[in-house]
Amino acid sequence: MTPWRTSERWRFLRDRALMEKKARDLAVLFEQERARLVSPRRDEPPAPPFDPYDDADVLDSAGSDFGDVFWPPFDAASVVDAGSAARFIIDVLRSRKDLRLRFPDAFSALDGGDFGRWIASDAGRTELGVSAEGARHLVALLASDPAARARQFFLSSTEVRAALPHGLMPAGRRSLFKWFVRHARDGASLSIEEIWWLFLQATEDPQGELCRAYLFTAEWQRLFPDGLTVFGWPAFAGWVRATYGPENLTGASPSAPGHLRPEIQLRAAYWARPAWRAAHPDALADAGSARVFLDWLVSGGDVESGPQARTWCSGLDAEQVSSELPSGPVNVIGHFCYPSGLRVSVEALVEAMACQGIRASLRDVRTDPRDDPRHVRFDGLETGGVTIIHVQPEPFFAEVYARADLAERVPRTYRIAYWYWEFDSIPQSWCDHAAHVDEVWVATEFIARGLRERLTIPVRTLFPGVALAPFQARSRSYFGLPSERYIFLFTFHMMSVMERKNPLGLIRAFQKAFRPDEPVTLVLKTSFGDRHPEQFEELRDAAAGIPAIKIIDEVYTSDEVLSLMNTCDAYVSLHRSEGLGLTMAEAMLMGKPVVATGFSGNMDFMDEDNSLLVPYESVTVGRAIPPYEADLEWAEPSVEHAALALRRLYDDQQWARELGARGQRSAMKFLSLEEAGRRIAGRLTEIESLRRDLGLRA
Incomplete structure (x- = not known):
């Protein structure tokens, strides 16, 4: 209230007033859409659709000044x-x-x-x-899809999509464009060009937007579980026409949009129709039963299927569809767009299955607005009989289907949770989540031991496999690194609990190993430091005054992360605990000598012959560090032994290269995607046999 704070106070009041006005405008917009849905249009002529090629219509729709749009x-x-x-x-x-x-x-x-x-x-x-x-x-x-970020922002805006699931369809574009121009740009840092591109893209492809609206609106999927099939399309299209207007079916096929492959359409319709399952309970068991089922559809055995559906069925390649129908995809729900080790793991899992010819239906789980803007590319439905949920128990497991924009299949699939953990005991909440799955897969025996003590369902150790994705070889200068120094690297994610990753211990070991005048550099690559400001400040303070230590706090692409690793001479991880130790595995595959704590998940593929293992003492965490409780135990690696290991690699670089070569040979044998795929395929075959014995079907 003092005079010298008056200008600041006025800015605060002005900003608050603008925020309140935006909130009121948004509430009015949502209420208009809700009211329209309560009293859907029937015989009323449709309002003219938003025309992005008419300047006057654009300005009228946006309700903004010329300079805000053009x-x-x-x-x-x-x-x-x-x-x-x-x-x-x-x-x-x-x-x-x-x-x-x-x-x-x-x-x-x-x-x-x-x-x-x-x-x-x-x-x-x-x-x-x-x-x-x-x-x-x-x-x-x-070639870059300039609309990707704007589309991702819309898909992640749950409140907006609740009112405007049809926002990119003809009937919704006018309202959604207004929201984007007046409300979305500040919150998402979107350019007006990105917004324009999204709406011009949607105008070009109305049928595609109708399909995408269905595929990412779980409520629509629940109402019409086979809505994009030739069998369910008439009911779904009729509902769209009555609810949102006939203009939303512009360009759509009278039978079905054709977005889904024939065998996927048949599977979706099969699970949506109890009468089909009663008449042909073995339709998905083998090719012969599938052919009998298909012939039944062609002959009109299902009286509810109209002539268009029967014509469609008769036009299929019966032999090919009958062979594909029983071997349905494995549904995989995971973090395909979240830049993390979880994404690398789920991608490896899918690639390992592909090595064995196992198809997958993929859904991305939204985590953060800064996810890669590719959520819309993961549009698989839950048509297979087995679903792998590659998502940690906390914080998203309970809402995984909602965050994947996916309706759960009815009847429920056989569910497998793929989890990582870093201790020999799990929280009670994990037991509650386990009650909703049929078994749990883990990457290492270290994780499995902790889960088996608490869970009554099967816990299987199925390593996902690790392979180096293709990456661009970049020079050290690209990352701002010196060209003539020996470089140690450690990469970690601030969201993965810095205390567990233990970069401070690594800094102490590095200081103990080398004099300031020696040509050695330690690179600490992290990301999301702004999310954990106290820990990140602690990291910077520990490295302050040490020119040989470089901290990189940026979100890199997976290509850049591997490229950075390629520029280093050795990799170090003085972790206190790891469920797997992915970065160590990647460094070994790259032929880098690796120094690591001799504890936890990395011990499934590391030993005294292929790496330098640092001894440790078992200690309690000591204080609660969510999600870890204070009385859990992890490792305290020896800083002295770590310093000696770093020193040895630097002093004998020829031996270090030989160690890296041994590690590479070992990793290529143990971590291969082909071997992981064989183990996964074996377990899926066991599950299929078990389900058949119980009278269930894929």
Whole structure:
């Protein structure tokens, strides 16, 4: 209330007033949509859809000033980066109907399509008046899906999607565009170009948006579990027409959109129809039974299926579909877009199954707005008989289907939880979560021992396999690292509990091992330091005044992480406990000598011959560090022995390279995806036999 705080106070009041106004506007928008759904349109003529090519309609829909939606005109010579490339393409296609007719998927072809190839040609460059360098920016932009972040923000905005699940369909675009322009840009740091691209993409592909709306709206999936099949489409399309208006079916096939493969359509419809399961309980058991089931559908055995469905069935390759129908996919729900070891693990699991010819239906579990904007690409339905939920018990397991935007299949699948843990005892809440699955898979025996003591369901050790993904080899200068020094690397995630990862112990060992004047560098690569400011400040304080220690706090792509590892000379982990030790496995596969605490999950693939193991003492955590309780035990690695190990690698670099080669040979044998796939396939076969003995089906 003092005079010198008046300006700050006014800024606070102004910002609060703006936030309250936005909240009121948003509430009005939601109420309008809810009211419309309560009294759905029937015989009323549909309102004209949002027209992104009409400036007046755009401004009216946005309810904003010209400068909030448009930008000043500029010529082709101004195309110098991704932002200017987006503005140029949007302006060109909005102003030239001839190009829109010539390239109807210019915005929605994720690989650039014919439009991108035309721009790259001499004819395209000449007609548009862009330079070769400008054309490269345009082509690169078209191949990058500029709408991805805006779409991801919409998919992660649960309150908005509850009111506007049809937001990218014709009937919802006007309201959703207004929300994006007036409310979403500040919260998501989206550019207006990204928003434009999303709506132009949706306008080009109304049928695709209808399919995506279904695939990512669990309530629709529950109402119409086979809505995108030839069998369920008439009921679903009728509901869409009555609820949201006929314009939302523009361009849609009269029988079904064709988004799903034939065997997936048949599986989805089979699980949605008790009468089918009663008439053909063995339809998914083998190819012969599947063929009998298919012939029954063709002959009209199911009286409820209309003539279009029977015609569709008769046009199928009966032999191929009958062979594919029994071997349904394994449903996998996991963190495919969250930059973490969990993503690497679930990707490896899927790749290992693929090595054995096991197909997978994939769903991403949303965790954070900063997830990679690829959630929409993981659109598999739960049509297989087995579901692997590769998600930790805390904090998302209880809401995993909601975060995957997926309706649970009825009847329920055989559920397998894939969990990681770092101690020999699990929290009670894990037992509660285990009551909702049929068995648990873990990566290492270290994890398995702790779970088996508390759980009554089977716990299987099935290593997911580890393989180095292709990565771009980059120079040290790309990461700001010196070229002539011996580099030790440790990578960790601040979200994985810094005390467990123990970089402070590594800093002490490094200081003990080397003099300040020696040409040695320790790189500590972390991410999400802003989420844990106290711990990150502690890390920076520990490294302060030590020029040889470099801290990198950035979210790297998996390609960049492996590229960074490739530039280092040795890898070090003085962890207190690890469920698996993925980064150690990756370093070994890369042929790097590895120094690591001789405790926990990494001991499934590390020994005295293929790595340098640091001795430790067992100690209690000592204080509660969520999710860890104070009385749990983990390792306290010896700083003195770690320093000696670092010193040995530096002093005898030829021996260090030989150690790395031994580790690489060992890792390639034990960690292979092919071997992991064989073990996983074996267990899935056992589960299938068990379910058949119990009278259940895949």
